[in-house]
Amino acid sequence: MSAQAPVANSETDSVVARAKADRRRFRRVRVDLPGKLFIPATAQEYSCTVVDLSPGGASIACDVELMADTQIVLYANTFGRFEGLVVRKDGPRFGVRFLSTALKRERTAEQLTLYMNRSLLAEADLRRDDRTPTKGLTRFVRHDGQIVSCEVLDLSMSGISVKTDARPAVGEFILIGQLAGRVARHHENGIGIEFVGTANNSAERLRDKIAIAR
Known part of the structure; x- marks a missing residue:
């Protein structure tokens, strides 16, 4: 088993490297x-x-x-x-x-x-962007005004994963901190949220807008 692991890692690295190097226009x-x-x-x-x-x-x-x-x-x-x-x-x-x-x-x-x-x-x-493990507490507001406290699991420029017992429907728009977002998926511990309109934000500014409390 241990002898095969480096091969699998090498194959994965090769695929990712080729994807980033060869961004040609695809047919459908x-x-x-x-x-x-x-x-x-x-x-x-x-x-x-x-x-x-x-x-x-x-x-x-x-x-x-x-x-x-x-x-x-x-x-x-x-x-x-x-x-x-x-x-x-x-x-x-x-x-x-x-x-x-x-x-x-x-x-x-x-x-x-x-x-x-x-x-x-x-x-x-x-995923579209690299995600960084990020720990802290924040909250999001649902479309009906319900405020839900949650724990941040990881963060990227395009989205955030949070730990919560709440399960808003995929596609529901929410407000997390000062950022608009959309529920993109459910996972074992909570939900993944895709940000809407964060193109001009730096990573530090993004964290400030989400108001992550350690």
């Missing part, structure tokens, strides 16, 4: 991931399935009729948040063109590389 990759689709014009949200994905767009299966050029916000499990426009209807599915920056497209290409090699990788390798 089959993913079949659960997601949430938000329509800003109507403030409605729907569960959906992301059938395939590329840095430039996606094919989505969802029980909603949308016209071409409808603005959408897509939350794709593992890959995070995308803004885009509906560009075509294909039977029960529709195509979306993302309105992403060049940096966002490069990062999505990197994530797709990792996703296609996911059998060699831990879940943490698929």
Whole structure:
């Protein structure tokens, strides 16, 4: 057993290094991931399935009729948040063109590389940003005004994991400290929260806005 461990680590390191070095534009990759689709014009949200994905767009299966050029916000499990426009209807599915920056497209290409090699990788390798173990106490406010105390487990520029007995639904928007966020997943000890609008924050400023108390 011990003789095989270095090989597995070497394979994992190789996959991650290749993903970061080779951020080329992909053709659509089959993913079949659960997601949430938000329509800003109507403030409605729907569960959906992301059938395939590329840095430039996606094919989505969802029980909603949308016209071409409808603005959408897509939350794709593992890959995070995308803004885009509906560009075509294909039977029960529709195509979306993302309105992403060049940096966002490069990062999505990197994530797709990792996703296609996911059998060699831990879940943490698929996240958008490196997470730092962070201990402390904070609280979040739910959409109905309920205040929930929680313990911070880890933190990155794109999200935070907290320990809590509360289980807001995936997709629910919350306020944690001074930051808006969205519940992205449930885990054994609590929930993972994806931040909304933290592009111009440093790590130190992020911690201040969350108001983590040690």
